[in-house]
Each structure stands twice: as C-alpha cells, then as structure tokens.
Amino acid sequence: MLFLAMKQLFSKKTQTFLILMGVSFGTMLFVSISGVQLGLREYMIKALLNNTAHIIISGAENEITEKEVRSQIYPEGRFINWITPPGGKRDESKLESYLGWVEILRANPDVYDFSPRFSTNVIIKSKKIKTNVNLVGSLPKKQIRISEISDYIIEGDFESLSSGGNKIVLGVGVAEDLGVSLGQFVDVLNAFGKITPFKIVGLSKFGDTRTDSALAFAHLSDVQKVNRTPGRLSEIAVSLTDIDKSEELAELWSSFSKDKVQDWRSANAMFMEMIKMQDIVRYFIMFSVLIVAAFGIYNVLSIMINQKKKEIAILRSIGFPPKKILILILYQGFFLGICGGVVGLAMGSLVTYGVGSIDIGVELGGSNHIFVSYDYSIYLSAFIAALFASLVASLIPAYMASRMTPIDIIRGQA
Amino acid sequence: MIIGKNIVKEFGDPPHRILHDLSFVIQDGEFVSISGRSGSGKSTLLYIISSLDFPSSGQVLFDDEDTSLMSVEHIHEFRTNHVGFIFQFHYLLPELTGLENVLLPPRNIDRVDEFRDRALELLKTMDVSKVADKLPSQMSGGEQQRVAIARALIMKPKYLFADEPTGNLDSANGEVVMNILKSINKERGTTLCLVTHEEEYAAMAQREIYLIDGRMSERG
Ligand SMILES: Nc1ncnc2c1ncn2[C@@H]1O[C@H](COP(=O)(O)OP(=O)(O)O)[C@@H](O)[C@H]1O
Ligand SMILES: [Mg+2]
Numbered sequence: 012m013l014f015l016a017m018k019q020l021f022s023k024k025t026q027t028f029l030i031l032m033g034v035s036f037g038t039m040l041f042v043s044i045s046g047v048q049l050g051l052r053e054y055m056i057k058a059l060l061n062n063t064a065h066i067i068i069s070g071a072e073n074e075i076t077e078k079e080v081r082s083q084i085y086p087e088g089r090f091i092n093w094i095t096p097p098g099g100k101r102d103e104s105k106l107e108s109y110l111g112w113v114e115i116l117r118a119n120p121d122v123y124d125f126s127p128r129f130s131t132n133v134i135i136k137s138k139k140i141k142t143n144v145n146l147v148g149s150l151p152k153k154q155i156r157i158s159e160i161s162d163y164i165i166e167g168d169f170e171s172l173s174s175g176g177n178k179i180v181l182g183v184g185v186a187e188d189l190g191v192s193l194g195q196f197v198d199v200l201n202a203f204g205k206i207t208p209f210k211i212v213g214l215s216k217f218g219d220t221r222t223d224s225a226l227a228f229a230h231l232s233d234v235q236k237v238n239r240t241p242g243r244l245s246e247i248a249v250s251l252t253d254i255d256k257s258e259e260l261a262e263l264w265s266s267f268s269k270d271k272v273q274d275w276r277s278a279n280a281m282f283m284e285m286i287k288m289q290d291i292v293r294y295f296i297m298f299s300v301l302i303v304a305a306f307g308i309y310n311v312l313s314i315m316i317n318q319k320k321k322e323i324a325i326l327r328s329i330g331f332p333p334k335k336i337l338i339l340i341l342y343q344g345f346f347l348g349i350c351g352g353v354v355g356l357a358m359g360s361l362v363t364y365g366v367g368s369i370d371i372g373v374e375l376g377g378s379n380h381i382f383v384s385y386d387y388s389i390y391l392s393a394f395i396a397a398l399f400a401s402l403v404a405s406l407i408p409a410y411m412a413s414r415m416t417p418i419d420i421i422r423g424q425a
Numbered sequence: 426m427i428i429g430k431n432i433v434k435e436f437g438d439p440p441h442r443i444l445h446d447l448s449f450v451i452q453d454g455e456f457v458s459i460s461g462r463s464g465s466g467k468s469t470l471l472y473i474i475s476s477l478d479f480p481s482s483g484q485v486l487f488d489d490e491d492t493s494l495m496s497v498e499h500i501h502e503f504r505t506n507h508v509g510f511i512f513q514f515h516y517l518l519p520e521l522t523g524l525e526n527v528l529l530p531p532r533n534i535d536r537v538d539e540f541r542d543r544a545l546e547l548l549k550t551m552d553v554s555k556v557a558d559k560l561p562s563q564m565s566g567g568e569q570q571r572v573a574i575a576r577a578l579i580m581k582p583k584y585l586f587a588d589e590p591t592g593n594l595d596s597a598n599g600e601v602v603m604n605i606l607k608s609i610n611k612e613r614g615t616t617l618c619l620v621t622h623e624e625e626y627a628a629m630a631q632r633e634i635y636l637i638d639g640r641m642s643e644r645g
Contacts, residue, residue: 014532015521018518018520018521018525019520021520022519022520321514322516322518322519325516325517326533327501329530330504330505330533331533332497332498335533418477
C-alpha cells in the first residue's frame, strides 16, 4: 500500500508540496519559538544559580521558644499564664556542623562539588566615599567549580582570590561608586569600625544594577577575619551533577538536620511560576499551529479522496478490502506528517541558529547574543506533535474513504 | 456455476423496484450477455451477479456460496482471486503505468514479482506491449480498455464481468475488444458475463438475458 500511497501523493505534487510547507512551517515555528524561550530560560536559570546554588544549606533561625524558657524556670506541669510569651532570636543563624555536612556531601555521588560561604555586610570605603556591600567569602576554586562566576568577571579574575591575603572582587557598580579600578586598594570596615585594606583583583558584572553595586567577593577566611568570627559559616552552596535532583536531595537532607536546606526552585518560587506560564504559552502556540496544520492535511486528503473516488472503486472491485483503503490514506497522512515534521525541524533549527547569532548590542553573561536552546526535547515534542496531528487529521478522510462502496461510487459517476 | 434465485433490487424510500424477481443459472465456461435498453437494469443486475452489490431479496450463489453471507475479507479475497471486472470507463489508476495497473491485483496479495512475466505476456496478447511503461493519459481509449482487460485477467479469474466494455470506444476498437473477450471465453474457458445494449454483440453470446424494465425475457 505504501507504493500506491506514494504514487498518489506524488501525482499531486503542488498539493502535496503545499501541505508539506504547512506542516513544516508549523513545526518550524514551534521549534524556533521554543528554542528562544528555552534559551532565555537557561540563561536566567544560570544567572539565578550564581547567586544561589542548586542547594543552599544554611543555619536555622535560632529562636527562643516558650517551652524552653518554662522548663528552665518552673517545675514540670505548672500552668503559666504569660503576659508576653518569651520569644525572639537567641543568636544569628549559623551553620551547625560544617564537618558533618562535608562528610555527607562527599559521600553522595550526586554532589558535583560544594563551597562553604560566609557573607556579611560591610562598608567599603575609598578616600571619603563609602558604600554598603554584601561581602561574600568563599573558597574561590570551589566557587568557580560550582558556578559560572568566571563568566561574569569582566576585569581581572576570580581565581586570584584563592591565595587569600585580603584581595577582593568588586561589583562594577561598587567600583564605579567608589571611583576605583583594578589593582587599587579599598578599605573594608566591619561592624566594629575596624578597617582592613583589600586589593582589587577583579570586577564582576551580572547585568543587574542593584546586584552589581552591592556585591563583593573575597576569600572565606579573609571575610571571617574581617567579621572577627573565624570558623563561622553562613551557608554551604552545593552543586549537583543533575539539577533535577535538587528538590529531592534538599528534602532528604533537611529531614535529618536542624540546618535549613533549600533547593533553588523553592528559593525562587516566583521564577518557577513564570516558567510555568511560559510553558503554557508555548504549548498553546504549538497547539494552535498544529490545529492549522491538521486542517490542512485533512483538507488535502478529503479533496484527494473526492478526486480519487473512481480509483478507490476500482481498488475495491479488484479486491482491496476497506482496511487497505484506510491504510492507503493513513500512509499519505503519515508521510505528510513525517516529512513536514523533519523539514520543519531542520528549518526550525536554522531559524533558531539565525536568531541566536543576532547581535543585540547588549552584553548578557559574557555574550551579546540572544540565548537559544537546541534541547532535544523541543525537537522530540515538535516531531511527535506533527506526527500526531497528521495521523488524527487523516483518520476521518481515511475512514470515509474506506466506507465508500464501489457501487455507490460507480453509480455516482454514471 | 452462478445461480440467481428470485433476485429483487429496490432503491430509495419509498422503495422503487428496479429488478423484479429474476432467477437464472450461468454455467461454468458459459458466455452470457445481458442486454436491454438504457435504464432497464442491466448494470444493476451485473453488479449483483458479480458480488459488487447485493440483492434486496433473493440470493446469488457462486458454487453454492451465498454472496450476501460472505465476510468482508472473504468477499474481497474472492474478488481478487476469482473475479475480473471490465467497466465502460476504463478506470485505470492515472498515476500508475500500464504494467503497474495490470499488476494491481497481485499487489493486493503481495505477489507482484511472481506475476510480472504474466502481466507482460498479457499486454502482448492484447497487443499493447508498447504502453507497458506509459501512463493512462498517454494511451488511446482502446489501449486503455485493453490494459484494463489484461488487469482483469491477471489472476486467471474463473469469472469475467464486463459492463459495456465497448461503450466508450469507436467501432473498430469495439470490435477488437469484443474479439478478445470472446477468445478469452473460448480458449481459457472463463465464464463471461457481458452487459451491452448493442444487438450485434449481445448476439455473439451463447445465451442472452434480455431485460425490459427489470424483467427478464431470455432469448438465444
Ligand atoms: N443507487 C440507485 N438509486 C436509485 N436508483 C438507481 C440506483 N442505481 C440505479 N438506479 C436506477 O435503476 C435503473 C436501472 O439502472 P441501470 O442498472 O444502470 O440500467 P442500465 O445499466 O440498463 O442502463 C435506472 O432507472 C436507474 O436510475
Ligand atoms: Mg449501465
């Protein structure tokens, strides 16, 4: 039947070509729109993960509870009516047992690497200008491994921090506010007003002005020293080999520790909501496009069946059963779907490539091109959808064709 | 042997009777013509005899097998293996060459290669070897009808049904086609059932079923 199906399709070249164009165009549209959307998303996730990480382990809030206080002061079972129940924080939150975590993280094959961090608010001063900055201390080599931080360093380099000895990477905004540049020194003031000079070894730019004018990086031990809290950590940033396991692992780890374990998704719930919306829009586009393509296929096949009634009658009188007539038409729909789909995928990837190479004149994360994605899942879903649409669209004409009896057709002709 | 028993065919609502209680026997190897004026019910009767259509009441038996009781698969298989059709309009598939058209019935049972030689031989017998690789649009009416006859004969059918096969041909071509059909009946012993409104051709048959408004008057 394949032989006949192909013969019939190719005898109507213009029609076949037009509908192929339709299917291809739909598939192309979906592939390129998805490519740009997912590319942008990948970029945003990447940018997001620089400030967070797949999983952040931080110290739990150190709250004073009513029960604790009561058991300290009053004997068991005594009823107490507080006018104001005891509450508030006992201490700033800090990570309970770093070494315990190191053991857990090292033993887990899903953990790619992790970096302990300690961040604190400081004032950075140059001559008479001061600015408030969140100073993040990390182990630079580890931080480079678990994030894309290097991509966002526009001058100097992040790795220079690794030797320690009071070196600092400033956000470009900070450097601008202070009027300093690479190689110069700035003064870092801690909460007690003590000044430590730091040498600028790099400038970072994330593209977000607020971040860039309020963020600085230094070696973990330098920051601990500035804050006079040697050994203190605020968090451990964990990078996994598979980002999709972050939720699962975060849940597991928080179940056996007092520390707060949060995965990047729950830390960025708003962003995830937006992604969901984008997906809905994308699938809506795909759905609409496919409906159009399906109507095209349906039309072409219906017209073709009308034109080929006589031939269907001949095939039936020769002994081709209705089932084979059905298959004959389905094959043609399938062919349109597969070919249109494949061509559409190719065109879609070309368009994606084209869009990806447009220079938008704005630098984003180390490149001034629109981010695009060539993720295989886009191509797979587009192809499956094209195939599905063409199959559904050819079912009705195929069924109608198989239901026609040779006599009705011949009578209709005569 | 084909037996027709009290065949009645009605169309429409309220039913309009086209064939009135027809009974007949067609022996194996016989050449029977069905003639009558236009609208007398010839085609309707032929389609019923040939298993393409079914009577409103009554029976058609092929060697004691009732066509109305055959399953869809069986009836199509029966058509492929035992029945050849020739229509007035030649009904070749326009996108297939002459040879491919002749090989359609074998294609239905996936035996194209086995039948290729026979197809070529049939085209030669019909004197249309030269259109084997041509599309129907490049053939004359007579050539198309001969290709259609070759297609009807490819499976060596026991029965051959022809509905005004010469109706669309000039008299010279009509004559050629009639002679071919007659020799098929004689030489191969194929049962031939021919619908025609031309006296001359009807008379070539061993037996003639003459229809007047769906009623039979047998002559010959
Ligand atoms: N499907 C049908 N519905 C209604 N009337 C029909 C149908 N098929 C045939 N007829 C009628 O039956 C009569 C006989 O038709 P047909 O067998 O084609 O005659 P013939 O072949 O002798 O010219 C005609 O009057 C025709 O209009
Ligand atoms: Mg007729």
